[in-house]
Amino acid sequence: MSRASNVHGSAVLIGGTGILVRGPARSGKSALCLSTLRRAASLGLDSALVADDRVEIEAGPHGLVMSAPAALRGLIEISGVGIVPEREAGSAPLALVVDLCAPDAIDRMPEEADASVSILGIPVRLVRLPARSAAFGADVLVSLALADARAAG
Template sequence: MTASPKNIHANLIDIDAKGVLIKGEAGSGKTTLMLHLYRRCLSAGVPVHIISDDQTLLEEQNGQLMGRVPPTLAGKIEIRGLGIVDREQTLSHSKIELCVTLDREEIMLRYWDSQLEIIGNFEVKKLCLSSANIEAAGNAVLAALNLPLSV
């Protein structure tokens, strides 16, 4: 990664001190999955923070891949059908541990096949998931983070 942050089209949520980058085309369900994970973790008492919606700044810090919210989007989230709403911003950055790519396809892998996403100089565990079943996608994310599915 270069010294200056790279702005990418993705959401970032911090679950139990692990950053989950959620990528996908516009309308693929990135925010829906992020909010689903947020509600599940919040209700189970798992520490969770929405970092950024729609855009995430990526940069290397102390040998780690970090994601953070662009200052102009801090405390904002766009909810389809409602628009941009204000929200509490409790954490502004996270170390990226997992990269999720959402697709509208109905087919989702039954087993994780050790895929890695190369982001700059970093290898990050990658999941390719279908947005057709947000509950199943949420289960896959939680399992990849070694969290119980009861979350």
């Protein structure tokens, strides 16, 4: 039997790495995901939106899997523009959680114990990035996805 959760956040699939972005309202979750998608595509990485605003997460026999609620599939909100369609992945394995926060809340060299978060009882790698800094955050996320791809070999 699987366990499920519905969280406030956005998610993308970059080169096989499923990334969940969390943060308060107007912290730049959608902007970070959109910037990450564009940077990944420019580097030739397969990339797609998983979900924007609400992310369904299910724990199954092979780990955590993210997807979008049916009404939100393939849609992303661009602040000042509105809701637009985006290439979407039906689902993605959750490999990385990004928490957007104030820059002074980010440790320069986080302790290993702070490098993961438990979701539905399963530990997932965690990074903290500054809110409202989509360009920098996108570069970090694409770099992590490239490292994951190289490690997978």
